[in-house]
Amino acid sequence: MLRLEGIDAGYDGTQILWDIALEAKRGQMTVIIGPNGAGKSSILKVVTGLLPPTGGRVFFDDEDITEVPAYERPDLGIAACPEGRRLFPQLTAEANLRLGAYTLRARRHADDRLAQVYALFPGIRPRATTKALRLSGGEQQMVAIGRALMASPEILVLDEPSLGLAPKVVTEIFETVHRLRLEGLSVLMVEQNAYQALRIADYGYVVQGGRVLRSGPPGELMDLEELRKAYFAIS
Amino acid sequence: MADASVIVAQVIFGLIRGILLGCVFALIALGLNLVWGIAKVVNIAHGELVMLGAYGAYFLNLFLGFNPLLTAPIDAALGLAAGLGFYFAILHRELRGKEAITLQSEMVTLVATFGLSLAISNLANIAFTGNFVGIPFDAGSIEIGFLQIPLAGIYVAVLSVVIISLTHVLLNRTYLGNAIRAYSQDIPAAKLMGINPTAVAAIGTGLAFAVTMAGGAFLTTLFPTGINPYMGALYAPISYVIVVLGGPGRMWGSLVGGLTLGIVIDVGQIFLGVEIAYAVAFLLLIPVLLLRPEGILR
Numbered sequence: 001m002l003r004l005e006g007i008d009a010g011y012d013g014t015q016i017l018w019d020i021a022l023e024a025k026r027g028q029m030t031v032i033i034g035p036n037g038a039g040k041s042s043i044l045k046v047v048t049g050l051l052p053p054t055g056g057r058v059f060f061d062d063e064d065i066t067e068v069p070a071y072e073r074p075d076l077g078i079a080a081c082p083e084g085r086r087l088f089p090q091l092t093a094e095a096n097l098r099l100g101a102y103t104l105r106a107r108r109h110a111d112d113r114l115a116q117v118y119a120l121f122p123g124i125r126p127r128a129t130t131k132a133l134r135l136s137g138g139e140q141q142m143v144a145i146g147r148a149l150m151a152s153p154e155i156l157v158l159d160e161p162s163l164g165l166a167p168k169v170v171t172e173i174f175e176t177v178h179r180l181r182l183e184g185l186s187v188l189m190v191e192q193n194a195y196q197a198l199r200i201a202d203y204g205y206v207v208q209g210g211r212v213l214r215s216g217p218p219g220e221l222m223d224l225e226e227l228r229k230a231y232f233a234i235s
Numbered sequence: 236m237a238d239a240s241v242i243v244a245q246v247i248f249g250l251i252r253g254i255l256l257g258c259v260f261a262l263i264a265l266g267l268n269l270v271w272g273i274a275k276v277v278n279i280a281h282g283e284l285v286m287l288g289a290y291g292a293y294f295l296n297l298f299l300g301f302n303p304l305l306t307a308p309i310d311a312a313l314g315l316a317a318g319l320g321f322y323f324a325i326l327h328r329e330l331r332g333k334e335a336i337t338l339q340s341e342m343v344t345l346v347a348t349f350g351l352s353l354a355i356s357n358l359a360n361i362a363f364t365g366n367f368v369g370i371p372f373d374a375g376s377i378e379i380g381f382l383q384i385p386l387a388g389i390y391v392a393v394l395s396v397v398i399i400s401l402t403h404v405l406l407n408r409t410y411l412g413n414a415i416r417a418y419s420q421d422i423p424a425a426k427l428m429g430i431n432p433t434a435v436a437a438i439g440t441g442l443a444f445a446v447t448m449a450g451g452a453f454l455t456t457l458f459p460t461g462i463n464p465y466m467g468a469l470y471a472p473i474s475y476v477i478v479v480l481g482g483p484g485r486m487w488g489s490l491v492g493g494l495t496l497g498i499v500i501d502v503g504q505i506f507l508g509v510e511i512a513y514a515v516a517f518l519l520l521i522p523v524l525l526l527r528p529e530g531i532l533r
């Protein structure tokens with residue numbers, strides 16, 4: 001459903017991504033793994049439109065969306081939970097969630113979606129009127145994922161949902177994402193937490209130095225020598 | 236004893252007038268607060284908008300006989316158009332495509348609005364002449380004991396509070412308002428929500444200008460002969476003080492700041508004279524900035 005072809009991209013003239021080819025299939029969980037600084041977040045920024053590529057095309061349902069501005073992509077059904085969560089710090093948890101349903105398409109179902117998000121993350125309901133900056137890291141992550149779900153997306157784009165969270169919370173988040181995938185949602189997720197991510201994935205990409213190093217079903221990537229090297233080379 | 240009761244009466248009258256004036260000040264400052272909060276623009280030309288609002292009321296009264304209350308919505312519509320024009324002519328060039336508004340951008344827009352401020356007041360001086368003009372508007376008065384309070388002042392104060400409240404509701408309870416606030420907090424994240432950054436920044440600027448010009452129209456009822464091309468030079472600093480007193484980005488803070496300033500000026504001038512009263516009002520800024528840099532309200 002989502003396809004990158006030959007993507008080159010960078011910041012201020014410094015190229016970071018080189019010839020990235022990647023596909024996230026409908027109803028599947030696609031994960032991108034790789035060491036810190038590999039370019040994983042940059043790939044997602046190309047997907048969401050925040051980073052315009054200098055070369056290559058982005059397709060969504062076979063439609064070329066390379067030139068579609070970021071703020072029109074939620075309307076197509078692409079909703080993202082960015083790296084570092086990026087909640088609106090001065091807005092309440094619930095105001096953050098409701099902004100997830102900002103598009104006219106999603107706004108009509110906002111109340112239903114809100115009830116679903118609270119059912120999915122019961123822990124954030126009592127925090128509804130708390131400003132986002134006062135939420136714990138785990139609560140912030142749940143609100144951030146919930147905010148993306150409020151858009152009624154066709155594909156959910158997640159950037160390192162486990163970052164900086166306690167192991168117990170990480171497990172909870174992964175379980176929830178897995179449940180969403182089982183309910184039929186397409187997911188494109190970036191994770192540094194490679195093994196936990198691959199366990200719930202249908203397909204994986206290993207990115208290093210701004211290039212796709214390998215791709216394949218999780219079983220093939222799990223015991224990949226290169227994967228180990230890619231990580232040990234950094235850490 | 237007689238002296239004391241005269242002073243008490245003056246103070247009560249000053250207090251009431253200060254409250255009425257403070258409400259209108261608050262509305263005017265709200266306009267500055269909005270542009271400041273949304274686009275991080277310290278709008279030096281803010282006072283000139285107040286002046287244009289006042290002249291708008293004056294000419295609509297002169298040629299069409301409208302009273303200042305009726306001219307406020309027309310002023311607001313003109314302000315909306317002016318705000319959109321200002322956004323696209325000046326701010327958009329600087330802010331377009333930015334992920335965050337940097338100090339450098341703030342300096343660029345500050346200098347740009349400074350130039351605009353000089354241009355507008357000098358053009359106004361040519362177009363309107365430098366004479367002080369005013370609007371004869373008497374809506375009657377109510378008497379409370381020995382006090383006579385002009386109804387026009389009460390009307391504009393109440394309307395100011397209503398507009399501030401509506402703005403508060405807009406910003407906090409509507410998708411558009413929350414989108415404007417989201418833009419001011421995190422531009423890339425706002426885009427991910429489907430918010431068109433250009434649209435909300437432009438609308439926010441238009442809203443700010445609309446409120447300011449309506450405030451300029453209201454002001455003419457409290458200072459019936461105070462309209463002149465350089466009056467903005469007073470209302471810009473008054474607005475800065477109010478915004479800082481109330482806390483930038485806080486709409487209710489503007490009301491608290493406005494009332495504080497209105498009361499200090501109107502009660503203060505009984506004892507200190509007009510000039511010193513204004514000086515004291517501006518000096519309030521120093522202890523507030525030192526002790527409560529976030530504003531009086533928590």
Ligand SMILES: Nc1ncnc2c1ncn2[C@@H]1O[C@H](COP(=O)(O)OP(=O)(O)O)[C@@H](O)[C@H]1O
Pocket residue numbers: 011016034035036037038039040041042043
């Ligand atoms: N906004 C930015 N401006 C300049 N360089 C950036 C920016 N974001 C990321 N980079 C650089 O791009 C490279 C890839 O970063 P990123 O995509 O965040 O990697 P990852 O998510 O895999 O850790 C890094 O070298 C990083 O320094």
Ligand SMILES: [Mg+2]
Pocket residue numbers: 040041042083160
């Ligand atoms: Mg990253």
